Amino acid sequence: MFRCSVRLIKGLTQITWLREQPVLPNLLYRRSVPAAYLPSRALRVTWPCAEEVKDFSLPNPSWSQNMRNLYNKYMELSQQGSWIRLPSYNVTATHLIGKAEQCPDSAKPQVTTRLFTRNLDVEGLGFEYVMFYNQAELRTVGIFQAGPYLEGPIGLTHGGAIATIVDTTSGACAICTLGKVKTANLNINYRSPITLGSTVEVQCRVDKIEGRKIFMSTEIRSADSQVLHIEATALFIQMKMSE
Numbered sequence: 116m117f118r119c120s121v122r123l124i125k126g127l128t129q130i131t132w133l134r135e136q137p138v139l140p141n142l143l144y145r146r147s148v149p150a151a152y153l154p155s156r157a158l159r160v161t162w163p164c165a166e167e168v169k170d171f172s173l174p175n176p177s178w179s180q181n182m183r184n185l186y187n188k189y190m191e192l193s194q195q196g197s198w199i200r201l202p203s204y205n206v207t208a209t210h211l212i213g214k215a216e217q218c219p220d221s222a223k224p225q226v227t228t229r230l231f232t233r234n235l236d237v238e239g240l241g242f243e244y245v246m247f248y249n250q251a252e253l254r255t256v257g258i259f260q261a262g263p264y265l266e267g268p269i270g271l272t273h274g275g276a277i278a279t280i281v282d283t284t285s286g287a288c289a290i291c292t293l294g295k296v297k298t299a300n301l302n303i304n305y306r307s308p309i310t311l312g313s314t315v316e317v318q319c320r321v322d323k324i325e326g327r328k329i330f331m332s333t334e335i336r337s338a339d340s341q342v343l344h345i346e347a348t349a350l351f352i353q354m355k356m357s358e
């Protein structure tokens with residue numbers, strides 16, 4: 116327990132921020148993207164004020180009853196101390212140093228970037244999800260509702276969107292456990308399709324840690340746990356101190 120807490124504190128910088136601060140984006144996107152890799156220098160700078168920052172992992176009117184039920188279940192567990200809800204923001208660059216107003220003009224990006232999973236402004240169309248981390252068990256749970264803009268086959272969720280959710284949920288677990296990581300390998304077995312609009316539960320756990328390598332496995336099941344949709348494994352590599 117103590118070891119896990121120390122890892123989390125090291126990884127997330129300040130444990131007291133955990134419930135309110137943009138923990139994951141702060142870890143992942145500390146460095147701004149070089150302007151040369153961004154779509155156009157002609158785009159105007161958008162720099163949201165801190166009060167405009169929205170936590171996308173809170174309930175909104177698009178959430179189904181299943182999504183709300185699972186959310187309430189893990190919120191209750193969070194209040195008992197075993198789980199922590201992970202906040203989630205869209206403008207990752209905002210969180211380079213935590214608060215927009217602390218960022219000097221020279222460090223502001225030339226164009227706006229967005230976290231891929233939070234790039235739609237209308238609630239319910241794309242990825243609706245919330246993640247919880249259990250530091251004692253080195254597990255994350257993701258509650259995911261697939262919106263209509265994630266269609267692959269007619270009426271079903273695109274396999275790439277599902278891979279994104281696996282990467283995001285297992286990546287969050289790896290980050291909470293080891294600090295900054297990158298995905299090195301992702302293997303997915305698609306066992307049964309996920310209907311658009313349905314809510315599924317994503318269960319990720321750490322299988323083993325070897326030096327900078329953290330091996331994860333993931334299962335996605337229907338909200339009532341009866342249907343197995345996905346089995347996956349992933350390897351994340353802890354970033355070097357210099358990165």
Ligand SMILES: CCCCCCCC(=O)SCCNC(=O)CCNC(=O)[C@H](O)C(C)(C)COP(=O)(O)OP(=O)(O)OC[C@H]1O[C@@H](n2cnc3c(N)ncnc32)[C@H](O)[C@@H]1OP(=O)(O)O
Binds near residue numbers: 284298354
């Ligand atoms: C909340 C949101 C969470 C979202 C999380 C999403 C994270 C992402 O999507 S990251 C973006 C996608 N990933 C990438 O772009 C990564 C591209 N790849 C890379 O940058 C590098 O190859 C990287 C970082 C994975 C490894 O490079 P590097 O840090 O130099 O590690 P390196 O020294 O080569 O290897 C370290 C160990 O990992 C192993 N390893 C590296 N890559 C692999 C791989 N693909 N498969 C198996 N093992 C590997 C090596 O064999 C080595 O093992 P050992 O220590 O036993 O010798």
